[in-house]
Amino acid sequence: MAMSAQDSDIQEAARLWAIRVQEPAFDDWTGFTEWLERDPSHLAAYEAALDDEAWAVALFSAAPAVEPDALPVRRWWLAGSAAAAAAVAVVGGWMVLDRDAPAQQIATAPGEHRTIELADGSRLALNGATRVTIDPDTPRQVVLEHGEARFDVRHDASDPFVVVSGGTRLVDAGTVFNVVQDGDALEVAVAEGAVIYQPGPGEVRLAPGDTLTRQGKSAKPLLGKASPQTVGSWATGELQYDNPALDQVARDLTRSIGRPVRSAGGAGRLRFTGTLVLRGTPEEVLARAGPLLGVEFIADGEGWTMSPAHGPPR
Structure with missing residues (x-):
């Protein structure tokens, strides 16, 4: 069946977005998300562009050599160079970060879930419309820019794992926990271990089943309770x-x-x-x-x- 003019336009727009998000200066994540949400066919076209192996290879041709099983690239994008993109291997729904790669922003499309395995053995699951920044030079720190992520942290008392979200520091104390950053609002819930909210004189220690919500950066955090087994259950x-x-x-x-x-x-x-x-x-x-x-x-x-x-x- 011949492709309609509308389908052709969507395919071309998808390829243009795939090129743009690889540019080091790209910062139009809001526009990209709005385009994806405008019509279900947009996400399908974007994924099809990245699933087109010949085109994906051409797109990343400026990158260093990539192992064969790292292509075709599927359902992910990085706000960075093609070289940074090539440093992440994608297998099914998993991403395994190369510890020698530069700092990367990793984002999921609305409705997409992604699991990332860090160099230290910790794992984080990203819910839809989520973006994180990970720097292999500081592998025990993740910045949650927006969205929702569940963290399954390999505890190391001598090198605490830190999540920075909306300017707030959350420090692991042997933990599985869930964080939502929605504008200036923050939600934290702990399934296992403990999380320390804003370490320092006014810190708050959250145990399994504890929740913390804060409606704005200057708002007072409110504590609550949840069943630990419900925390981050979306990841399963x-x-x-x-x-x-x-x-x-x-x-x-x-x-x-x-x-x-x-x-x-x-x-x-x-x-x-x-x-x-x-x-x-x-x-x-x-x-x-x-x-x-x-x-x-x-x-x-x-x-x-x-x-x-x-x-x-x-």
């Missing part, structure tokens, strides 16, 4: 809940499926305890979730509106 393909408001569930679904989910008609005040499975298309995920949450998901432009159904959540 599930969203596990222990009685949060559905406003929180809507935000989690938005990050995980890559399409906006909004609450309306009081649905956001309902509460839910249970598990939502993220397997399948966004439509399949929401079709399963609706009856469990006691809501209806109504298509609304590029996303869905979540409204109360008849009867309370089960």
Whole structure:
């Protein structure tokens, strides 16, 4: 079947974005994300551009020699040079960072999940629309620029692991923990071990099941509780809940499926305890979730509106 003019334009735009994000000075991540979210076909076209081995090789032709199994490049991009890009091997949903590579910004598209193995054996999982900066010269520090990440840290008391998010320092004390950076708002939840929030005279130590939320950089952090097994559960393909408001569930679904989910008609005040499975298309995920949450998901432009159904959540 011949390609339509619209399809050709989308393919050309996808290739242009793939070229632009490799430029050292690229900083239009907002524009890139908005383009991806504008139409589901955009992400598919972008991935197809990177999956085109001959074209990808041409794109990275300025890079040093790359091992054959590092190509074709699939579903990732770096805000850096082609040489930096070539220093990351991609296998399935995993990225393994070369300790000799320069500092890199790694981003996921809306709805995309990525797991990164660091040189020290620690791992971090990135939820959709997330960006981190990793410098192999300081392998025990990760900057979460925005989005959501779950950290599974190899503890080393002599060399603490540090996450910097929104100017805030979070120091590992033998930990599995989850961090969300949304604008100036910060959320931290601990599944195992402990995290020290802003080490120093006013530090806060978070134990398993502890949560900390802060609505702005100057806002007072608020402490709460969560079931440790629910912390960062999205990284395993599930969203596990222990009685949060559905406003929180809507935000989690938005990050995980890559399409906006909004609450309306009081649905956001309902509460839910249970598990939502993220397997399948966004439509399949929401079709399963609706009856469990006691809501209806109504298509609304590029996303869905979540409204109360008849009867309370089960």
